[in-house]
Structures are given as structure tokens and as C-alpha cells.
Amino acid sequence: MANLKEVRNRIVSVSSTQQITKAMKMVSAAKLRRAQDNILRMRPYAQRLSGILANLSTLTEGAAVANEYSVKRDVNRVLIIAVTSDRGLAGAFNSNIVKASIALATTKYSSQLASGNVTFLTIGRKGNEALAKKGYKVISNYTNTFHNLSFDTVREAAERAMNGFVAGEFDQVDLIYNEFKNVATQIVRTEQFLPIVEKPLEENKSAAIIPDYSFEPSKEEIIQELIPKSLKIQVYKAVLESNASEHGARMTAMDKATENAGELLKELKLTYNRTRQAAITKEILEIVGGAEALAAG
Structure with missing residues (x-):
């Protein structure tokens, strides 16, 4: 004894x-309220912008297909954007993203991985450390993104992936992040970021009636401006989702x-x-x- x-x-x-x-739980609870407010405000805007683009793509009768972000190529080189956090003590929050990223690389892109053509872009220190430790190629890592989270701090990561796709460095870009559902539940989401996934024309026609937009200066020019912004908003929304999920996961873990x-x-x-x-x-x-x-x- x-x-x-x-x-x-x-x-x-x-x-x-x-x-x-107990103190960390209280801090996470305070941060969660702000992060939850941010993502709840962002979701309607991002969804509305996506809907406008879908309608415009239909109205232009395929003009969007010629956009540089919609070009479909044989998938030989792949980039996976993994959104984690800079800090731990959040339960399985970070490990779930790392596992999902590795599973995506080893199953869907097994042949590309064997050829060394699967690379990672990480937002958050934990994802970078885990993937690099396991021997995966991380071309860019954006840390301290969550210290002063804003659209400008995320835009650089989005532009790195977008410019790489346009230059032919990557043939496909996928995005993996934790979607915030509630304090106790975070859902791992995997989305195709590039090339842009276009809704079939039949799907758009069968949906709600497409609004009759007035365009100035032209439909095509507006789409050329909106598509890059929409892509950056997509990454920003994923980071906001991850930020809220992180605080929810840490609050639950500390409790x-x-x-x-x-x-x-x-x-x-x-x-x-x-x-x-x-x-x-x-x-x-x-x-x-x-x-x-x-x-x-």
C-alpha cells in the first residue's frame, strides 16, 4: 500500500x-460562442453565392466550363488540403482529419501515391506534424491561421492551391475538414475543391425557378470574377467550420x-x-x- x-x-x-x-473548458466555451456565431453567419452567404454561380452557369449555357478552374484533366497529380488545428488537447479532432487524409490518399489515389504524386497542403500545425512524421509530402503549411482568423489569413492557402491547379501542378484538389454540428459532434467532410464540380443542367432546371438576372457588364465577366472569390470563400468556410469544431471538441475533451x-x-x-x-x-x-x-x- x-x-x-x-x-x-x-x-x-x-x-x-x-x-x-476546468479553466481550459471555460476558455473553449467562450471561444466557441464566437466561432459558432461566425460560421452561422458565413453559411447562408456561402450557400447563396454557390447557388448564384450554379444559376449563372446554367444561364451562360456552358460558358463556365471554359473557366480555368473547371478544366478536367486526367488525374495524375493530386493535392489534399487538410484543415487541422495548431493546438492539441481536443480529443480525436486532429487525428480524425489525419486518418481521413491518409485513407483518401491510400484508397482513392493509391496509384498516384505509389508514384509519389500525392501531396498535402496543411492548415494547422498538428496536421503538418502528423503527416510529415508519417513520411507524406507536405508542400505548404499554414500555421497561426487561427490566432487571428480572417478571410485574408486563409486566402493565401486557397490561392496556393488555385494557382497550382491552373499551372498544371495538380490535376485535382480535395479539401478535408471537420464540419461543426454541435458541441459534442464534428463531422469529417471531404469535398472536391478543384476542378469545380458543376451541377448537371437537368438538376438546375428541376430545382427552383432560376431568377432573371440583369448583368453588368456581362454574364461571362461576372462569372470570371465570382468563381475565384467563391473558391476562396469555400476554403474560408471550411476553416471557420474547423475552428468552431476545434473549440467544441476541446470543450468536450476538457469537460x-x-x-x-x-x-x-x-x-x-x-x-x-x-x-x-x-x-x-x-x-x-x-x-x-x-x-x-x-x-x-
Whole structure:
């Protein structure tokens, strides 16, 4: 049985850890509220912009197909954008993205991976560290993105992928991130980023009635301006989703850690009391034994 000093030291250590996890939970809860507000405001805008582009693509009768971001080529070189976080202590938040990225590379792009033509672009330090450690090729890593999260801080990563696609450096670009559902649930999403996935004409016609837009200066020029912006918004939305998911995952993980620390403290205090009681009983027995020995002598 452990001595009293060892048990006391463990109680102090676990109590300190519990205070830290409780504080981290409160910080994540505060950050989550802001991150959740940001993504809830972004979703309608991103969806509306995507809908406008789909309608414009239909109205231009295939003009969007000629856009440089819509060019379809044989998929020989692949880029996977993995959005993780810069910090850990968020449960399986980061490991889920790393696993999904590796699974995508080893299944869907197994032949390209064998030829060394699958590369990664990571947003977040944890994804970069994990993929590089496993021997995968990371061409660009954007850290500290979440320290001052804004459209400008994300745009550089989006432009790196877009310029690489236009230059023929990549034939396809996929995006993997955690979508925020609620505090306890984050859904790993894999989306084709480039080339642009166009909705079939029949799908657009069978949907709601397409608005009658007025164009200035022209439909084609507007699409040429909107498509790059829409692609950057797509990456920005994924990062906002990941940011909210990160704080939700960390809040849940720290809540569970605080709860586990409380259970461990109960066990340690029970062990301490039992050890202390055993020590007192032993001392009493020694005193009684000594007294009887003196009386007998």
C-alpha cells in the first residue's frame, strides 16, 4: 500500500490538473460562442453565392466550363488540403482529419501515391506534424491561421492551391475538414475543391425557378470574377467550420478530463483515508503490545 506522502502528492497533482482542465473548458466555451456565431453567419452567404454561380452557369449555357478552374484533366497529380488545428488537447479532432487524409490518399489515389504524386497542403500545425512524421509530402503549411482568423489569413492557402491547379501542378484538389454540428459532434467532410464540380443542367432546371438576372457588364465577366472569390470563400468556410469544431471538441475533451480527475480524486482520498486509518491502527497495536509487555515484565 502507498504511503501517506505519496498519496498526498498525487492528490495535489490531480487537483492542479483538474483546475487547469476546468479553466481550459471555460476558455473553449467562450471561444466557441464566437466561432459558432461566425460560421452561422458565413453559411447562408456561402450557400447563396454557390447557388448564384450554379444559376449563372446554367444561364451562360456552358460558358463556365471554359473557366480555368473547371478544366478536367486526367488525374495524375493530386493535392489534399487538410484543415487541422495548431493546438492539441481536443480529443480525436486532429487525428480524425489525419486518418481521413491518409485513407483518401491510400484508397482513392493509391496509384498516384505509389508514384509519389500525392501531396498535402496543411492548415494547422498538428496536421503538418502528423503527416510529415508519417513520411507524406507536405508542400505548404499554414500555421497561426487561427490566432487571428480572417478571410485574408486563409486566402493565401486557397490561392496556393488555385494557382497550382491552373499551372498544371495538380490535376485535382480535395479539401478535408471537420464540419461543426454541435458541441459534442464534428463531422469529417471531404469535398472536391478543384476542378469545380458543376451541377448537371437537368438538376438546375428541376430545382427552383432560376431568377432573371440583369448583368453588368456581362454574364461571362461576372462569372470570371465570382468563381475565384467563391473558391476562396469555400476554403474560408471550411476553416471557420474547423475552428468552431476545434473549440467544441476541446470543450468536450476538457469537460471529460475534469470529470475523470474528480473521480480519481475520490479514489485517492479514499485510499488516503484507508492508509491513514491503517497507520493509526498499526500504531495503536504497537502501543498496546508494548504496554502489555511492560505489564507482563
